[in-house]
Amino acid sequence: MANSDVRLLGASASPYVNRAQIALNVKSIDYEFIAENLFAKSELLLKSNPVHKKVPVLIHGDKPICESLVIVQYIDEVFTNGPSILPSDPYERATARFWAAYLDDKWFPLIKELRTAQGEEAKASLIEKIVEGLVLLEEVFVKGGKGKAFFGGDSIGFLDLALGSFLGLLKVGEIIAEVKLLTETKTPELLGWAERFSSNDVVKGVILEPEKLIEILKSFQAARAKAAASN
Amino acid sequence: MGKVKVIGATTSLFCTRIEWALKLKGVEYEYIKEDLRNKSPLLLKYNPVHKKVPVLVHDDKAIPESLVILEYIDETWKEYPLLPQDPYERAMVRFWARFADDKRWSSSSFTQCVFGAWGACRAEGEEKEKAIQSAKESLALIENQINGKKFFGGEQIGFLDLVIGWMCRWLEVMEKVGGMKLLDPQRFPVLYEWAQNFMEVPVISECMPPREYLVNYFQASLSYLSSLSANKQ
Numbered sequence: 172m173a174n175s176d177v178r179l180l181g182a183s184a185s186p187y188v189n190r191a192q193i194a195l196n197v198k199s200i201d202y203e204f205i206a207e208n209l210f211a212k213s214e215l216l217l218k219s220n221p222v223h224k225k226v227p228v229l230i231h232g233d234k235p236i237c238e239s240l241v242i243v244q245y246i247d248e249v250f251t252n253g254p255s256i257l258p259s260d261p262y263e264r265a266t267a268r269f270w271a272a273y274l275d276d277k278w279f280p281l282i283k284e285l286r287t288a289q290g291e292e293a294k295a296s297l298i299e300k301i302v303e304g305l306v307l308l309e310e311v312f313v314k315g316g317k318g319k320a321f322f323g324g325d326s327i328g329f330l331d332l333a334l335g336s337f338l339g340l341l342k343v344g345e346i347i348a349e350v351k352l353l354t355e356t357k358t359p360e361l362l363g364w365a366e367r368f369s370s371n372d373v374v375k376g377v378i379l380e381p382e383k384l385i386e387i388l389k390s391f392q393a394a395r396a397k398a399a400a401s402n
Numbered sequence: 403m404g405k406v407k408v409i410g411a412t413t414s415l416f417c418t419r420i421e422w423a424l425k426l427k428g429v430e431y432e433y434i435k436e437d438l439r440n441k442s443p444l445l446l447k448y449n450p451v452h453k454k455v456p457v458l459v460h461d462d463k464a465i466p467e468s469l470v471i472l473e474y475i476d477e478t479w480k481e482y483p484l485l486p487q488d489p490y491e492r493a494m495v496r497f498w499a500r501f502a503d504d505k506r507w508s509s510s511s512f513t514q515c516v517f518g519a520w521g522a523c524r525a526e527g528e529e530k531e532k533a534i535q536s537a538k539e540s541l542a543l544i545e546n547q548i549n550g551k552k553f554f555g556g557e558q559i560g561f562l563d564l565v566i567g568w569m570c571r572w573l574e575v576m577e578k579v580g581g582m583k584l585l586d587p588q589r590f591p592v593l594y595e596w597a598q599n600f601m602e603v604p605v606i607s608e609c610m611p612p613r614e615y616l617v618n619y620f621q622a623s624l625s626y627l628s629s630l631s632a633n634k635q
Contacts, residue, residue, distance in 0.1 A: 236493045238496070238497050241493050241496045241497050242493075244492075248489040249489045249490075262463050262474070264473070265465045265471070268467075269470050272467055272469075273451060307451065
């Protein structure tokens, strides 16, 4: 039975929502998932996140918390039973936060651009930048991982969540652009990590399959076009 | 506890917040001045990904990104805690810090504080009016977070005060250079009063770069950017 003390406003296709879901799973927290229609946002969403009007929003009791990485840190600090999501060492915490910010601010926008890029040159340039970013993360994994399964060590941690939540849309990018972004040649460790992450109990069933994501993205496009036409 | 260096530039508001945090905690550090038009091998070594200031170097461990650095400083030196203890209050501070620094543009929320002000500074005509309006909306939202306290952090300066603190010097500079008024004391009396209180703290005002120095720097930046776009036409 879902614990009504913890509610998550979200949409399954959103990697940011997936982060919150995975974090709650890591802590074995029962929660109520309230699916939002992003083109017809609920009163609850608009009231809980008046500044950005976006998902995810975690509502704990009656307190709303917004922004995926803020939510993940809140979950880590409040639910102290279960494995820690952030490392305990301040420098390792800083490293995890730095790379999570890099992924959100610099790297993921490239994936979004790749979906709609026109022309071979534009695509090639984006692919190169995306792979460069992945190679950086590969180095972080190898240097910091100490031969462990995840960025966080033996269990899934902050940076695993931050990058792993993008795996579904990364695969979508690979399908649409007809190119492999994670490869044996450039990012062998990340390939193995991606497999372990996706098949882990706390992640299974959370991130949608690429085919489903493509279908949902198409329906978003249609909804946007409809909204634009009626303006 | 180990050698602390700050790689920074006096014109960068992101660097000043790091100095404030270290000084409030009584941490000794060496300040290494960067020339941002001619970046040193040291900066490129310590921040290869973004090549930007500030970078905190603690015992040869390099940490870039000012918000990441502030959390690291707070976790490493326990004197004068910057973040609140309560997880929900911490979440609120982290949310508003992200809001204040946000460079993202999205159609459902307006351009945020720092870059909103700079955007308004650079824009012209109708774009400028819109940008000014949007920056003021951001200021109103931020002002609400003071909520009857002396500082965002309560009786003492906290994390969010350091993040917003640039407004006490850089904002008036951008207003002067951009020919606009954003922090109008009539419209934002609470924020205005906060700014006076903030500047009265010695550690804060002693780290502020001189107004004229910043005005010249931003004036030059604006001219340079205008000439770039003029050359594109």
